[in-house]
Amino acid sequence: MLSPPRPLLASLLAVCCATAVLAAPAPAADLTPGLLSRAKTVRDRALLDDTGYECLRSLTTEVGPRLAGSPGDARAVAWGVAQLEHLGFRNVHPEPVRVPHWIRGEARAEITAPWPQALVVTALGGTVATPAGGVEAEVVAVGTLDELAKLPDDRIAGRIVFFTHRMQRTHDLSGYREAVPIRSRGPSEAAKRGAVAVVMRTVGTSPERFPHTGSTRDEANGPRIAGLALSNPDADLLEREIASGRPVKLRVVNTSSWADSTLSANVVGEFPGARRSHEIVLLGAHLDSWDLATGAQDDGAGVAIVIAAARLAAQMKPARTLRVVLYANEENGTSGSRAYVRRHWDELAHHVLAMESDLGAYRVLGFGTRVPVAGLDAAREVQRALEPMGIAYDGNATNAGSDVDTLGSLGVPLMSLQTDAEPYFDLHHGPNDTFDQVDPTLLRQNVAAYAMIVYLAAEIEGGFGRLPLR
């Protein structure tokens, strides 16, 4: 997952047909004992079911890394279609999405003075190459973007900027959110001040030598310089050399490049509702991953969770349609979520709920909602059904995730499950995000919680209403 700039509602409105009527259904009634009992059956089946785990085994083994535009991405789309068909989904089809195509190349960095040492680095996703042969320059260390802004130009120009900020371990996303602006904007901000390259302490909490990638965003018409992430131990080493008080020099080489944009696809499949099939409960996850590993937690686990949850909930024949969307290119620009909104504009008013899984298959700690006041009672009923699983209520201002957030802006009620983010950022976007890191018991717990929510959402009389447009 990442924190992209949200697409402007205005631009969406310009692109999309403007005829959709965002209706406001009546608020929902209490859960009946029968409905609650069926939801518990869905949960209990999910806790014994390994459809999700087997799905993840298949994706990570047979497809592997799947960065947007890469051969792995194309294989993932074919895999998604075949997997949904195999598991009994209906109306399975790819919906074409144009995606950017960045190619990693080779990244190296070494301290050349005062005490030469090689560093473990990785290129930030989307960054540019250094000049051929690399750049060598004195290092200037800053903690954050604010500290960079306070430095005079002559301390930055011609140097390599080193962002030292250490991401904090937190159970929620606050540690990540604090760190990620440096990755997103650090290279472009440093370039505007005349820096020749950027290295940053990894946006990750692993104490091992695992630097994490993730998207960086150069300004369209601004100067561009290479941005690399250092593993935490390598960032520590660089800080110790700087602490000596002697001038520290780095040599940085990066050969990444951009190819032409290409076509990928959102993969969509459904279980049509038994009585109100035109009303949709959307369950999403992103099919792409970064390229350093097989994207098992990010977001293979999410893909597995939503597929398994929809299938289990559908066994109870709910009234509304359960739609799974495996989004293209979340990591490098959220192309898939924007394409989904454009393509499905005319039926957005019939989306009763949207949620996504993009925080790994860790213990589910919290349940968040973003529903209108009129839908809060019904949302709290869902929360009470989750309570026996140890899932607390996180309030009604959830950030439901980068692929469904735009739907919320357009009136669709959102819900989210907050997993324990503390272990996630040891491997997120890094080379250690592999199948063995996923606990099948916790994966089943996630499937059970999602299955229960989407089953109830597909049944609750009147839905949750409509959010105000933002």
Ligand SMILES: [Zn+2]
């Ligand atoms: Zn993700």
